[in-house]
Amino acid sequence: MKVSDIDRLKPSRTWRRWLKRGATLVFFVLVAVLLFSLARNVDWTQVLETLRGYSPLLLLAGAGITVASHAVFSSYDLLGKRYTGHLLSAPRVLLVAFVCYAFNLNLGAWVGGLAMRYRLYTRLGLGVSTVTRILSVSLIANWLGYMLLAGTVFSFRLLGLPPSWQIGAAGLQLIGVGLLALSFAYLAACRFSRRRVWHVRGHEIVLPPLRLALMQALLGAANWTLMAALIYLLLPSGMFFPSVLGILLISSIAGVVTHIPAGLGVLEAVFLALLQHQIAKSEILAALIAYRALYFLLPLTVACVVYLLLERKGRQRKREEVSQHG
Template structure:
């Protein structure tokens, strides 16, 4: 029994150890990039960001998180359940605000949806189907947008990476091929899975197209927030910058480091235009973390507190 328990603890600890190692390497890489700069230069860039850029970035963040609720609204259309759009928006916002910042969105977002949608009377099976839908369509949207950007304005990759291709152009064909396979399956697969008294079906093509539109606007706004907070407009087009953003975002997601912290910044630093100094890039990334991650997190925690207070007073 002790041996089995030990093996269980080791298996549980390996992913955490891997995340810590990856995070440590990311921090070391950031420090290495900043060795010619000082913390003061990062702070100076933060103070130099125009106020209208900060306010516009905040407005785009609000709009972006509003768009994220579209994933859940489309999900409810897919699972054929009716729920007040306000309740859906409330739960979706909290789920994304906490999941994006804390990380492990598969766990944190899932727990939040089970709690609030369960209180609203949605069955556990339907909530599970909704969660599968949101995660599936998230990657569908990401592959679709990444594929288009990779073909329209392919990013040239640094030779130091020693990859078999010089740009992300080939990845565009791979990503869009995966999206095409998905749509073929959505048209041809007519069978549903019976689970208890509920049926789980493959999303209809029209709903999948809707999620791609939502994803395109969502990621477009998210990249736009960072683009506004960085001094890259004179050296790189928005589309070209979007390619870097998607690569950094994907690396952060795959790493499983909470919020992609460190990993996202490392990729952005390595792929930045040469005209942008590491300290300016890091300053913009810190501003982005504050505007796009921490402010929504604070709002979400306040909303949770208000909701808990209302529930307590009703009892």
């Protein structure tokens, strides 16, 4: 490509970048307005009463679901271990992945998903290219599971939309069909593609075998299902589980679009908008507050302790390397 061609592309890239930022800002403002309009009439006294009404047994069950979900997500990196063949032990891989997931949930993907994963793994002796391949396996597992679940829920219209939103059901169904098509295309490529190696920004990505891809799909779908199960447990009885799952999937994408750490406010806005015609706002907010405490804050507390231990182990390893080479 000639220099003049590159110069002509620069204004186009700049325009797209500003358009993306503008769309994100508009979406963020709309979510804030929607959240304010829905929550201003909430009886916060009733929210507190609902929170106090959760039994210790129910909260214990919620904690169990949280442990199971975090364990499943951490297992993504075990697939990465199998994919790359690195020599770190499985328990250490699970600890690193758990810490990264907890920080990712609360502080955003750039902190937990990327920076912390690279820091911890490289301090434990893995190369940057190996960490990149582990990250790729983890990301694909998460979003492959998402696409399969969202595609199924949306395609079969399992998400109960409010009466005023029914006009969007057909569009959501088309999105679901597209998500399923993408998912099956990836699985088909893992099975039949002759080209197994791809290069992305200087990194070599090897298309995994079908068995590993199916494990990605299974673990990804299991994690999203467990997250929805926790919210379902905290909501009043009688809810339709696929609807709760579908709303969680929609709110997660909305959180990614707005780049808000932990999707703070976005999750609440989407659930209030799509469930307020079925149950009281106070019950929805109480369930989501308990969900954040169990799924976000409690694991983060544990992850901070584990992170300090991993950092200590990393420093010890560095000192040993220096003494050996000295």
